[in-house]
Amino acid sequence: MLAFLLLLVIPHQDIFEKDSLRILAANGQGGEGPAWHPQKGIFASGKGGVTLLGLDGKPGLFAEDAGTNGLLLDRQGNLLACQPGKRRVIRFADNGKETVLADNFAGKKFNQPNDLTLDSKNRLYFSDPRYGPRDDMQQLDPDGKTIEGVYRIDPDGKIYRVVGREVERANGVLVSADDRFLFVADNNNDTIDGARKLWRFELTAEGTVRPGTAKMLKDWFTGRGPDGLKQDVKGRLFVAGGLNRPNPPAEPAKDIPAGIYVVDPETGKQIDFLPIPTDEVTNCAFAGGDRKTLLVTGGGVLYSVRVKEPGRVIWP
Numbered sequence: 001m002l003a004f005l006l007l008l009v010i011p012h013q014d015i016f017e018k019d020s021l022r023i024l025a026a027n028g029q030g031g032e033g034p035a036w037h038p039q040k041g042i043f044a045s046g047k048g049g050v051t052l053l054g055l056d057g058k059p060g061l062f063a064e065d066a067g068t069n070g071l072l073l074d075r076q077g078n079l080l081a082c083q084p085g086k087r088r089v090i091r092f093a094d095n096g097k098e099t100v101l102a103d104n105f106a107g108k109k110f111n112q113p114n115d116l117t118l119d120s121k122n123r124l125y126f127s128d129p130r131y132g133p134r135d136d137m138q139q140l141d142p143d144g145k146t147i148e149g150v151y152r153i154d155p156d157g158k159i160y161r162v163v164g165r166e167v168e169r170a171n172g173v174l175v176s177a178d179d180r181f182l183f184v185a186d187n188n189n190d191t192i193d194g195a196r197k198l199w200r201f202e203l204t205a206e207g208t209v210r211p212g213t214a215k216m217l218k219d220w221f222t223g224r225g226p227d228g229l230k231q232d233v234k235g236r237l238f239v240a241g242g243l244n245r246p247n248p249p250a251e252p253a254k255d256i257p258a259g260i261y262v263v264d265p266e267t268g269k270q271i272d273f274l275p276i277p278t279d280e281v282t283n284c285a286f287a288g289g290d291r292k293t294l295l296v297t298g299g300g301v302l303y304s305v306r307v308k309e310p311g312r313v314i315w316p
Contacts, residue, residue, distance in 0.1 A: 015236070015262050015272040016294075017306035024295075025051075025059045030302025033071035033115070033228070034295035035079065036287030038316055042295060043071050043079060044302055050081065050092070053302065063096045070115035070172075070228065070283065073315045075122060082126060084112035089126050089153065102126075102153050105161060108138035111148055115185075115228055115283070118314050119175040123207050124153040125162065125182065127170035131190060141165055150184060152207055162209050168195040172228040172283070176235070177312055179203055181265070183217075183237065185226035190250050196225025198239060198263065217268030223256025228283025230294075232311045236271060237263040238294065240281045260284055260296060260305075274305060286311025 024030070024042070031046035042053040045068040052062040067085040074080055079092040080101070087110045088103035101124070104110065111130035118124055129148045130137055139147040141164060150163035150170045163170060163184060172185035182201045188194030197220070202213035217237075220226060224243035231237055242258040243251055258281045262272040278299025287293045291310035296303040 015307055015309075016274050017308060020304075020306035021274070021276075022304050023301055024057075024304050025053050025302040026300065028300040029053065029059045030297040031300050032069050032282045032297055033081070034283060034285045034287075034297050034302065035071040035073050036285060036293075036295065036313075037073060037077065037079075038289070042287065042302065043073075044297055045069055045071060045081075046297075046300060046302075050079070063092060063098075066098075069113070070126070072116050072118065074118060074124075075315050077315055080116060080124065082113035082116055084114060087112065089113050089116065089124070101157075102151070102159050105139065105151060105159055108140075109136075110151075111137055111139060111146075114170075115172045117174045119179045119203075119207060120177075121179070121207070122155050125173050125175060125207075126151055126153070127173045127184070129169040129171055129187070131169075150182070154207075160208070162207070163201065166201075166209075166214055167199060172226060172239070174229050174231060174237075175203070176231065176265070179205075179207075182209060183229060183265070185229060185239065185241075187225035187227060187241075189225045192250050193222075194225075194250065196220035196223065196241075198226045198229075198237070198268070200265065215268075217265070218261070218263055218270065220256055221253060222251060223253035224251055224258065224280060226261075227281065228297075230284055230286060230311060231265070232286070232307065232309050233291075234309055235265050236309075237261075237265050238284050238311070239263055240283050240296065240298070242281060244277070244279050258298065260294070276303065286313050 050063040068081040116126040167186040169188040171187040260274040281298035
């Protein structure tokens with residue numbers, strides 16, 4: 001049972017239950033990548049490692065100094081994680097021991113693995129942007145231009161690049177339940193006029209992107225772009241993004257607030273919006289036995305909100 005520490009009032013909305021936004025943990029406990037485990041609690045990337053909010057509501061650390069970003073539980077209940085500082089993707093054992101799943105492509109180091117998603121065949125996709133200093137970027141196209149794309153790890157361990165320079169800087173990633181689409185948050189938010197767009201790509205049965213199928217669903221223009229994203233059982237996209245205070249020069253917009261944007265996966269139409277008071281809103285995930293609790297990370301705070309329809313989860 002999730003422990004709610006503080007009730008925040010939000011306006012009545014169509015997707016979210018009225019007056020149900022709550023703070024579960026603060027003080028850096030909820031920085032990124034929330035993931036719910038029914039027997040252990042809520043994992044998140046925070047405090048330099050992986051935090052764990054127990055079922056009793058007590059915050060703690062699962063893995064110190066892990067330097068993770070996106071987190072995901074696989075179909076065996078193992079915790080998968082991106083480690084941007086170590087430039088790799090790993091799997092945690094129950095005791096916190098790390099197994100490296102990928103740390104290079106074609107002998108070249110990744111940039112900063114950021115977010116990850118599984119398809120129905122247990123193929124793991126992850127994004128590889130670079131924020132901050134851009135020296136020692138090794139993923140390049142034939143013309144020597146940097147690539148901040150999306151990769152796929154197959155169950156046999158082979159690694160493929162599925163999105164390259166089709167995007168500027170891949171961040172949040174999600175494969176649809178039927179494996180037909182790959183959604184990519186293209187978030188070049190520290191560059192003036194950089195991309196802040198949500199893309200949809202068609203996938204083949206083999207897990208590759210069909211050329212020429214990129215469809216731009218939503219543009220955040222000069223605000224804070226899209227970050228992590230998830231889907232509910234109706235396929236609606238729940239996208240973390242926006243910024244409550246302008247951050248010029250790269251993010252001067254004043255009318256693209258921080259929160260969860262609910263977007264139609266076909267048309268890109270914004271269906272609903274949940275404001276979150278702390279910047280930056282980084283990610284979200286569904287939780288609870290009924291999958292009607294949405295976890296949100298923002299500004300080091302871990303929030304929850306109740307939704308009217310269940311969300312999609314890989315496990316349990």
